[in-house]
Amino acid sequence: MIVITLTKVPPSLRGALTLWCQEIQTGVYVGNMSARNREKLWDRITRDIGNGQATMAYNTKNELGYQFRTTRDDQEVADFDGVPLLVRLKKVETPLRPGFSDAAKMHRARISNRAKTPRHEVDNIRPFVSLDVETTGLDATSNLIISIGAVRYTSNTEISKLYSLIKINRHVPESIAKLTNISDELLMKQGEPIKPVLVRLRDFVDDDPIVGFNLVFDDEFLTAAYRRQQQEPLTNRLIDILPLVKRTNKFLENYKLATVLKKYQIVNANEHNSLADAQATMMLTLKLIENGVKVF
Template sequence: MNLSLTRNFVMLDLETTGLDVAKDRIIEIALIKVSPNGEQSEFYRRINPTIPITKESAEITGITDDLVANEPTFTQLADDIAAFIGDSDLGGYNSNKFDIPVLAEEFLRINHSFKISNRRFVDVQNIFHKMEQRTLAAAYQFYCNESMENAHNALYDTKVTLDVFRAQLERYPNLAKNIPELSDFSRQGNQEWHDFAGRLAKTKSGQVTYNFGKHKGKTVEEISETEPGYFGWMMDADFPLFTKQLLREEMGRIKQKRKGKREAENPEMNMEDKLAALQNKFKK
C-alpha cells in the first residue's frame, strides 16, 4: 500500500441497531490495523447491543436479535477493542459522520478511559467525493466519453445534460423509464422534501414539517402552538419565496382546521360570529 505511516492506522466498519448516532448501538465491529512496517492484523466480533435491532437494520445486515443474544456486550469487549486500537489513527467510509461518533458514544456510555481525541481521522467517502468530480463536464466525460467545449452556455449545457440523461437510461437497465419513478429516485437522499430548498418536508400522512434547525422533524402545526413566533421569523427571514408560499398555505390550512374544530365544539359561537359579520356588512 502506497501509504507512509508514522503510527498504526485502523480502518473500521460498524453495523448498528439503527442510524441514530446518539441512541443506537454496535452489533458488529471490524477493525483492520496497518502498522508502519506494513503488517496487518484484524479484530472482528459481533456484539449484543442490549437493545432491539430495528427491522430496517436487520434486513440490511442480516443480523437479528437472536443472532447476537449470546454474544458479549460492548462493556465486556471494550477493553479488548481499546487495546487493539491503542493510539492508532482511524479511518472508514462515511466514518467521520457515523462510525467514529458511534464508537465514541459506546465508550462514553460506559465511562471507559478510551480517548477519541488526539487522533487523525480519514474518511474514504469524502476522499472519493472530492477526487471524483460531480460536475456536468465530469458526467459528460463519464457517460458519453465526450469533453465539454462550451461550458456555462445555457443551451449547450442543456443539450449536454439531455445527452447524459439518455446515456444513463441506456447504461442502467434497472433504472426506471418513467418520470414519476425517476423523480423519486433522483431526489436528494430519501427525504420527502416539500419545497425545492429542502427547508420543509412532508410526512406520509401529508403533514408538513420543518426540515432544518432546532425544529427539524416537527410539524408546522405543532410548532405553531408551542412557538407561534417561528412562522413570523421565517416569513421575515431570507428564505426562498416558494418556501414561504408553501409555509403560508400550510398555516392557512391549520387555521381553517382550528376554526372548523371551534365551530363544531361551540355552534352557538359560530352563529354569533355569523351575525356579527352580517351586522358589520350592513354597517358598511
C-alpha cells in the first residue's frame, strides 16, 4: 500500500495519479501496486511536479514497516539504523520554475513551433465582446448579479466599454464586498435596476461573439437574470477561452484568471472588477490569437 500527498502541483499531474490511486481527500492519494510500478509512478511525479511538493509513504521490510520519500528541497530522508528520519538541510536550493521537466520542455517546444498569427491577421480580427459579471455568490438560482462589465473590440484603435452596478434587494455578503469592493452603500448610490441594464447589454453585444474566461459561470447568471425579467436570453455565439488556455498551458499551478494573466504578462490592476476583468480577458484573447491559438 502507498500513500501520496501532493501540494501546489499542476492539475495534469493530479489527473494522472487518479489512474493509479484513489484520491480520498484533496491532494491525498492511496493505492496498492508493485514496487516496480511504484517507482515508475514516483518518476512521473518528480518529472511533472513543477513548483509543487510531493511525499510518498509505502510498506517495506524495516523496523517501522514503512519507508517514505519527499521532493522537499529543505529536507531529505536519512536512514538511521533502519529507521527513516527527515533531516533538515542547512542550505535551501532555489526551486525550479514549472516547466523544467522533459514533458514540459516537449510541450513548450510544440507551443513555440506553432506558427504565429501574422500581424495583419491579428489586426483584422472580426469584432467581439468580452464580458464579465460579479455576483453575490456562485449559484445562479439563488444569487444575483451586482455588476456587469463588457468591452467591445473592433480594432486596436476602436474599443468601447459598458459598465453598470446593479441595485439588489438584499445584503451583499461581507466576503463578496471585500473581494469586489462593491458594498450595499455603493449599490444604493450608484446601482440601477437590472432590467434596463440587460436591455443595454443586448444592444451593446449586438450579434457579435461573446468571449469570457470561465464563461459558463457568467452565462448562467445572465440567462437567469433575463428570464427573471421575462426577457429572452442572449443567443450570441459564446467562446470560453479557459479551455483554450488549459490546452496550451498544461503546467500552470492553477487556472485562476490572475495566474493566467501573469503567465501572459497582462496587468489587471483592478481584479474582481467586472469591467477590468472583461478588459483583461479581451487582452488575453488577443494574446492567444497572436500566439496562433484558434479562438474564433
